[in-house]
Amino acid sequence: MTITDPLDLLDIDSLLSDEERQIRETVARFVAEHVRPHVAEWFEAGTFPRELAPELGKLGVLGMHLDGYGCAGTSAVAYGLACLELEAGDSGLRSFVSVQGSLAMFSIWKYGSEEQKLQWLPRMAAGEAIGCFGLTEPDFGSDPAGMRTRAVRDGDDWILNGSKMWITNGSIADVATVWARTEEGVRGFLVPRGTPGFTTHTIKQKLSLRASVTGELVLDEVRLPDSARLPEARGLGAPLSCLGEARFGIVFGSTGAALDSLRAAIAYATTRVQFGKPIAAFQLTQEKLANMAVDLNTAALLALHLGRLKDAGRVKPHQISVGKLNNVRRALAIARECRTILGGSGITLEYSPLRHANNLESVLTYEGTSEIHTLVIGEALTGHAAYR
Known part of the structure; x- marks a missing residue:
């Protein structure tokens, strides 16, 4: 068979x-x-x-x-x-x-x-130096335009003050790209580890993305030369364009989490025997598996289509939002459903679906929450921005 x-x-x-x-x-x-x-x-x-x-x-x-x-x-x-x-x-x-x-x-x-x-x-x-990206702040996640981190000129230097939160790689990074408000608008700065006044703290007690370092960046009178400023980054569009790159990876990545979850559920269902036969032979289990496989393949085809558009230079931000919103939601639902097939065994780390589901709760939120991506799509459809 x-x-x-x-x-x-x-x-x-x-x-x-x-x-x-x-x-x-x-x-x-x-x-x-x-x-x-x-x-x-x-x-x-x-x-x-x-x-x-x-x-x-x-x-x-x-x-x-x-x-x-x-x-x-x-x-x-x-x-x-x-x-x-x-x-x-x-x-x-x-x-x-x-x-x-x-x-x-x-x-x-x-x-x-x-x-x-x-x-x-x-x-x-080469992986010899690790970087992080400091945009999100404790009080400004979905609304980065409200950032409080400031960079003020002092002669030929800049003085940075502020903090960033939920920064992946933050407490192990050798260099941080930090975005700050200046008199000329938002600008980006490269802040090497060890710069006086620059400290990082690891965020502990996470229930999600546990195999990942998440940190807080604190800038207290950090003095940087003008050579630390990203010269071509002008305005909020610069960091947002970077986020678009990361969101594209999530469109594919979340599909991988769903795929691994489904493979684990199928492997378990074909070997777990109840009532004299593998649970994969029961109609309810097959319905779950069939529905999840259809959703997975739909997500994979969407990711591939967006990838082809990106390679052709034609992908648009709202299209990436469609991919991120759809594929993370589908992946999270698949991971949760796979856990049900695993029964009690599914709550252990011997099997991947619940670990994936926990992780995807974070993926659903970062690089733009599902609510924000919904509004991006809504704006594309209606011409009206509903963020405020």
């Missing part, structure tokens, strides 16, 4: 190039060898192994969609497929790669000076 893998249901592989399939398979092998054997321990301990960063650098996924400076320069689809396999391991792993490449590195690559790019990007691509 043949068992079809959930992602083979519609032969989506036939829509990928040989190179795209090879990249996906290479990342999948890395996750199988370096992540799956340990991720339950990382999740339970609430740690992310910093020593994994150079290995991810050797794999070539850090800033892989950027050109030059040690970056691979792959297509958006290839990057998305890598995110899918990384998040099939754990959302915390994909978050590390997304923040490193699509936020910290992308902000330097797109808005930095040549000196800044040469100083940071090759080391970050």
Whole structure:
């Protein structure tokens, strides 16, 4: 009796190039060898192994969609497929790669000076230096325009004061891209670890994204030379463009979490015997599996379509919002439903679905809450912004 893998249901592989399939398979092998054997321990301990960063650098996924400076320069689809396999391991792993490449590195690559790019990007691509992205504040998450962090000129220098919250990689980063309000509008600054007045604190007691480092950044009279300013970043559109890059990775990544959950549920259902036969042979279980597989493949096709649009230079912000809103919601529902198939066993870290579900609660919120993405889509449909 043949068992079809959930992602083979519609032969989506036939829509990928040989190179795209090879990249996906290479990342999948890395996750199988370096992540799956340990991720339950990382999740339970609430740690992310910093020593994994150079290995991810050797794999070539850090800033892989950027050109030059040690970056691979792959297509958006290839990057998305890598995110899918990384998040099939754990959302915390994909978050590390997304923040490193699509936020910290992308902000330097797109808005930095040549000196800044040469100083940071090759080391970050190799995983020798870790970056973070300081935009969200304790009182300003969905409304970054209200940020209170300030940068004031003092001769040839800048003085920064403020704080940032919920910053992935924040307390292990070697450099932070910090966004601050100035007299000329929002500007970005590179703040290296060890700069006087710059401190970080790890956020503990998380119920989600436990295999990921989340921190607070505090800037108290931090003095930076003008060479630390990202010269091409002017206005709030600069950090928002970086967020668009990270959201794209989530469209694929969340699909990976759903895929791994469904694979775990199918494997369990085909071996768990009740009432004299595997629970996979019962109609109610098959209905759950069929509905989830349809949702998974729909999400995968949407992600691939958006990736093709991005590679063609035609993707629009509201389209990324459609992908993020739809795919994270579907992935979260799939992970929860898979847990029901696992029964009591599903509440242990021996199985991945509930871990994925817990992680996806964070993914649903960060890089734009589901409410904000709903309003982005609503504005595209009506022409009216309903944020205020």
